[in-house]
Amino acid sequence: MARRDLYEILEVPKKASIADVKKSYKRLARKYHPDLNPNDKAAEERFKEISEAYAVLGDPEKKKKYDSYGAAWDAGADASQGWNGVKFEGFDFDGPSGETGGFSDIFESFLGAANARKATGPRQGEDLVYPVTITLNEAFTGKKIRLSIRHTVPCKTCGGEGRTVSGRKAPCRRCGGTGRIGLSKGPFSFAQPCPACHGTGQDAGDICRDCGGTGAKETTETVEASIPAGVDTGSRVRLKGKGQAGRGGGIPGDLYIETHVLPDKVFYREGPHLKVKVPVTFAEAVLGAKIEVPTLSGGAMLKIPPGTPSGQVFRLRERGMPSPRGATPGDLLVEVNVAVPAVVDERSKELLREFARLNPENPRSYNRPRGS
Ligand SMILES: [Zn+2]
Ligand SMILES: [Zn+2]
Numbered sequence: 001m002a003r004r005d006l007y008e009i010l011e012v013p014k015k016a017s018i019a020d021v022k023k024s025y026k027r028l029a030r031k032y033h034p035d036l037n038p039n040d041k042a043a044e045e046r047f048k049e050i051s052e053a054y055a056v057l058g059d060p061e062k063k064k065k066y067d068s069y070g071a072a073w074d075a076g077a078d079a080s081q082g083w084n085g086v087k088f089e090g091f092d093f094d095g096p097s098g099e100t101g102g103f104s105d106i107f108e109s110f111l112g113a114a115n116a117r118k119a120t121g122p123r124q125g126e127d128l129v130y131p132v133t134i135t136l137n138e139a140f141t142g143k144k145i146r147l148s149i150r151h152t153v154p155c156k157t158c159g160g161e162g163r164t165v166s167g168r169k170a171p172c173r174r175c176g177g178t179g180r181i182g183l184s185k186g187p188f189s190f191a192q193p194c195p196a197c198h199g200t201g202q203d204a205g206d207i208c209r210d211c212g213g214t215g216a217k218e219t220t221e222t223v224e225a226s227i228p229a230g231v232d233t234g235s236r237v238r239l240k241g242k243g244q245a246g247r248g249g250g251i252p253g254d255l256y257i258e259t260h261v262l263p264d265k266v267f268y269r270e271g272p273h274l275k276v277k278v279p280v281t282f283a284e285a286v287l288g289a290k291i292e293v294p295t296l297s298g299g300a301m302l303k304i305p306p307g308t309p310s311g312q313v314f315r316l317r318e319r320g321m322p323s324p325r326g327a328t329p330g331d332l333l334v335e336v337n338v339a340v341p342a343v344v345d346e347r348s349k350e351l352l353r354e355f356a357r358l359n360p361e362n363p364r365s366y367n368r369p370r371g372s
Pocket of ligand 2: 172173174175176177178179180194195196197198199200201202
C-alpha cells in the first residue's frame with residue numbers, strides 16, 4: 001500500500017519546520033482524539049495516521065531521512081515492524097482512568113525524549129548548611145574556624161557519571177540508538193522514551209560499582225572559614241563549591257556556615273546595638289561622676305551629670321557591634337541604676353536622717369490630693 005505523504009497527513013507544507021509540525025500535530029491530535037470521538041472509527045483511523053506521521057516528522061533524525069528519501073526512508077528497518085521499530089496497528093485508549101493515563105500521556109510519550117534528555121543533563125549539587133555556635137565576644141571580633149564537614153564529591157571511578165561507559169558513546173542496546181521503544185497497549189502501540197537510555201539513544205553503560213550509580217561519594221573534609229566581625233544569629237558565610245557534588249557534570253553546591261550567637265551575661269544585643277546596665281552609687285547619681293563602663297573592646301569612661309535619675313540611658317556612639325558589611329558600627333546603650341547602699345553603721349544613718357531633714361521633698365507627690 002502506497003503511503004500518503006506525511007506532511008500532507010499533518011496538514012503542513014512540505015518540509016515544514018519541526019515546530020510547525022508539532023503545532024499542527026497537537027491541533028489534529030486534539031481534534032481526532034478517540035476520547036473526544038467515542039465510537040468514531042474514522043476519527044480513530046485519522047488519529048492513528050497523524051500519530052504515525054508525527055513519530056517520523058517530530059523526530060529531527062527521522063525527519064531528515066524522510067526529507068531525503070521520502071516514503072522509503074526506513075527501507076532498511078525490520079520488515080516486521082512499522083516506523084523504525086514502532087508499531088501502530090490499532091488503537092486502544094483507556095482514557096484518564098485507564099492504564100494509558102489519558103491524553104497528556106500521548107504528548108509525553110512523543111515529546112518525552114527531549115525532556116528526558118534535560119532531566120539527565122548536568123544538575124547543580126545541593127547546598128549544605130552547617131551551624132556554628134559562637135560567643136558574643138567572638139561575634140564582636142570575628143573568628144577563624146576549622147570545620148570537619150561531610151559532603152559528597154564526584155566519584156573518581158566513573159568521573160561522576162554513575163555509569164561505566166567504555167570509550168566513545170555507543171548506541172543504546174535496548175532501543176538500538178533510536179531513543180524510543182514501542183509501548184504495547186492492546187492492539188495498538190506507541191513510541192515512548194527508551195527507559196534504558198532515557199531517550200538519549202546512547203548506551204548508558206553499567207552502574208558504577210564504586211558509587212552504586214549515584215556518581216558521588218561521601219567524604220570528610222576539613223574546611224577553614226573566616227566568620228566576619230559583627231555576625232548575628234542566622235548570619236551565613238558561604239563556602240563556594242563545598243556543598244554536595246553535582247550530577248551529570250553539574251557544578252557542586254555551596255556550603256553555608258550559619259552562626260548562632262550565644263546570649264551574653266553582661267551585654268544584651270539588639271541588632272547592631274548593645275545594651276548594658278551599670279550600677280552607680282547614690283552619691284555618684286546625686287553629685288555626678290566619671291564612671292567606667294564595660295564595652296566589648298575594653299573599658300570606656302562615661303560622665304554622668306549631677307542629679308542623674310536611676311534608669312537614665314546614655315548612648316556611646318559606635319561602641320556597639322561592628323557591621324559585617326562594613327557599615328557604621330552600632331551604639332552602646334548604658335543604663336545607670338542607682339544601687340541602694342546597705343547602710344549598717346549608726347554614723348551613716350545619722351547623716352541620712354540629717355539629709356532627709358534638709359530635703360523634705362516627697363517623690364510621691366503625684367499621690368497628693370489636688371490643692372493640699
Ligand atoms: Zn562511580
Ligand atoms: Zn535506549
